[in-house]
Amino acid sequence: MSKEEIPQVTRRTTRFSSSHTPNADESDTKSINLPPLTLRDLAFREEEPLTFDGLVSSLPGRRNEILEVLRLLGPVNSPVSPLFVYGGESTGKTSTILQVFRHLNRPFVYSSCRTCYNARQLFENILNQLLLHRKSEINGYSSAKKCEKPADFVNLLKESLVGVVDGLKGSKKLEGRVNGSMVYLIFDSLELVRDWDKCSTILPLLFKLHDILKFPDVGLIFISSSSLDTYHSDTGFVDPIPVYFPDYTEEGLRQIFMRNQSNSKLQSAFLDLVLKSFCRVTRRLDELSTALTPLYKKYCEPLDDLDVIPNEEIKRKLFSCIQPHIGPALNEIFRVTTQQSVEDEITYNAKRKKSMMKFGNDFSDDIGFHMSTSAKYLLISAFLASRNPATLDASFFDSTGGSSNQRKKRKGSEKSRDLKEASEQELFMKGPGTFPLERLLAIFQCIASSEEYELEKDEEDPQETTGLGGDFGENNLMSDILLQVSSLCNANFITKGGTCPLEGSTRYRSTVSEDLALKVARSLKFPLSKYLYRR
Template sequence: MSKDKTPQTTRRTTRLSASSPSLTNAVSTTSHSLTLRDLVFGGEILNADDLFSSLPGRRGVILELIRLLGPLNSKMIPLFLYGGISTGKTTTVLQIFRHLKRPFVYVSCRTCYSPRILFETILNQLLLHRKNEGNGYSSAKRCEKPADFVNHLRDALVNVINGLKEKTERSSSKKSVKWVKGNMIYLIIDNLEFVRDWDKSLSILPFLYKLYDLLKMPELGLIFISSASPDTYYSDTGYEEPIPLYFSDYTEEDLRQIFLRNQLNPKLYASFLDVVLKPFSRVTRRVDEISTAFSQLFKIYCEPLQDQTVVPNEEMKRRLFSHLQPHIAPSLNETFRVPSLCSENTANKDTFKRKVSGNKLGVPDISEEIDFHMSVCAKYLLISAFLASRNPATLDASLFDSTGGAATRKRKRKASEKSMEQKDIADQELLMKGPGTFPLERLLAIFQCITSVAEYSLEEEELGNGGSGGGAGDVGLMSDVLLQLSSLCSANFISKGSSCPLEGSTRYRCTVDENMVLKVARSMKFPLSKYLYRN
């Protein structure tokens, strides 16, 4: 990601490892005990200017948030920060706390995926407890019920706040450097939207909202962060809403500033952004998606340049633009995904290169080959599953009979208006229903039809097909086929539905799209279109 690195690291590594330098250089210190200092960001002081410049486009929100957090030791009503994905909610909050140097506890409901883990994580941080070998990676307190949690939390908070008060008194007398400010402690609960999917969400959500009132500790500041807006949290009898604060998506201008950060050659990148940012921001304005697309495009953009540090002039800009232009449209029409070969990259560099060079030639996004191995049997099975899903079952006989199927089909009757209407409705239904389901017997029948056809035309396939030739081989084939079918099911190419209440047998459905099957068919030189019924 070309996005600024600092907030990223703070988010990923969390405060515990990012803050205390003693931790990073001495991993072996199992006996290292946590102190109150670990509730604050350590390291260098982040001043206000750095804060604003590290988060472009967030100035208004930062000011608002600092205002709501208030001056030192001022009480606050719970806050609710919300806004779309990748709008810098978490980063902004954490950076502000780094700037303010106030103690806080951060938990994310994404990693703490159940009430118990959430509660124990909060308590562990407050009780300055770290899971390690010595304590068998256990939590400081075991608590599952909200009732226990509130009691433990109250005790822990009182301890921490008393500790903080002592510290501030001592440091004010000694005039030493203050590493912590104030005796408020803030509890930040991130990714609150995940709680809605928990089993006990109906009781946990109102509980979290009410936590402030339950504890009755004015020294606690509560901050919720969620990507879903407050109106999407339902509750039977309602709850007292916290103060909402909205993080809007980045505008085009904000995006430009974000992408220009940490660039080696800002002038060159600016000219690149002039070209690409506008069309891309019409599709999406999410930083994470755009940055993956841009990193590819920028490589292409820089290709004609020998020296990447030059400051481009008008003429060069035009040249670079004409070089890039053919690539913009195809990459707009690509989903902004991380290349699927990512994991293979390290092991298999040259295939990656081939893929990239393929892109350079302006080949559209559909690569000609399937990028994983499938056995011949599995390929045939996939094709037959696809056919079984798309074709109506009544046409099987005419499509697969020995005379060669589709070509003989004729339509003599002229389409009347009524039949056109019916066809429209049928079209509609097809769009709604998606691929049909089929029983195993039908799949096997189609499979045998198409493999037998293939055997006639391509004899070398016989070897690949494993147990072919002769009646004895068929049994071997069948067991092999069933094995392949189950592996296709587990790869999610074919989904296994519930059993049909009338027939009692399990029904299958092909979930693969047409492009994929076409690729498979092409690799087998199988005439797919001949067997596919199109209305």
């Protein structure tokens, strides 16, 4: 399925990839001998600029936005107020702006606040581009100017802008290759600046840059995924002109998915089936395309000839084939899954005669990854330590291995039910609790040993083995528990919480859901529910 591709690649490769990402595979880097950058490199290096029709057809569903941007940018060499382009994720903001510049063939400087992750990177990146500087081995991959402070940046920027604009105005050679003598600075992903260290000075600076520079031959374009009202600022600034990119409509999405399709009739029939229901969940293009691509493959599977023009009968046949897959795919929509697991689920669901739109269709015992037995026990212990209150550990893990909780279940007075509700609410709000490492190890010893006990009846009373490093040492389950704990931490099954202010030791927290814990327990044949404190 053709995802709307960001067409900046052509230019980025000529100007960036070659300079910013030194190719590690290249054995002799000296052989790379790129020609020095010229003013022409500030625009797209293309012989034929994109026509207006090409521009509109390359970005389906964005016609109004293209027209608005073109209108605001105005004719060649006309000054422009700063523009603020905003709209949700994957609505084509960046690609529209870049394609518009490809169409206009005017010089611009593009820098994204995502790749330039702090103020210094951003400043130096802009200056490098304006000074036509390329990082290479000769200059030790350094920037043209060292620039950290906003004050230096403004001075250097002014200087280099004057240089570039004079160059553009003076040079006769550029005639017809680059339009106009204005330079546009494009700041992408501006919303990320809000999380930078010195955002309280950088953001007002960027928004006021036009006033501070007082340079009519520069245009500023900010691209952001959140609207202006989310940029709180102490000092305030005059708002730039907003340009809003709404999410794609269903029709727009259809046009995008129909692009570059070998068999448009088939694709259209497929979209008729699925697009509407998927749009109810999300209209984000990136997510839809990851969800629809495998589904389309599935749809085409029964066909021998992919070029067939589908008639009603074929459509009906294909529909009956695809129909059981749509429901699960809707609920799978955002998870990256292997094809296998989806299929397993489908067959499983078919067996259980489940209706398609049911919650929690993951009952299969397959946990989807491999884990050592001791790691599984650790995982379960961590889960228990997070869910159960610490005070009840003793009653759960006595010598009989958790039979005592039968006693508790008998109580059912009005008061305890209230308590139960309150604590349920608490679990809802607070999430899993934290626990110290010692408690995790103790629980681990208990459940691992009781398991041993059940497997080998002839073993001695497990309670004697609860001490750390006792005769458990010979047990291969204990091989290197601390190492296992740290690898579980790395895999994000257990997270390290803050340190306890009183004890000073690190506290941990289990992140696994109950479903996953139950699955793991089932794979070990461990009676998890017996140990779980039900409130």
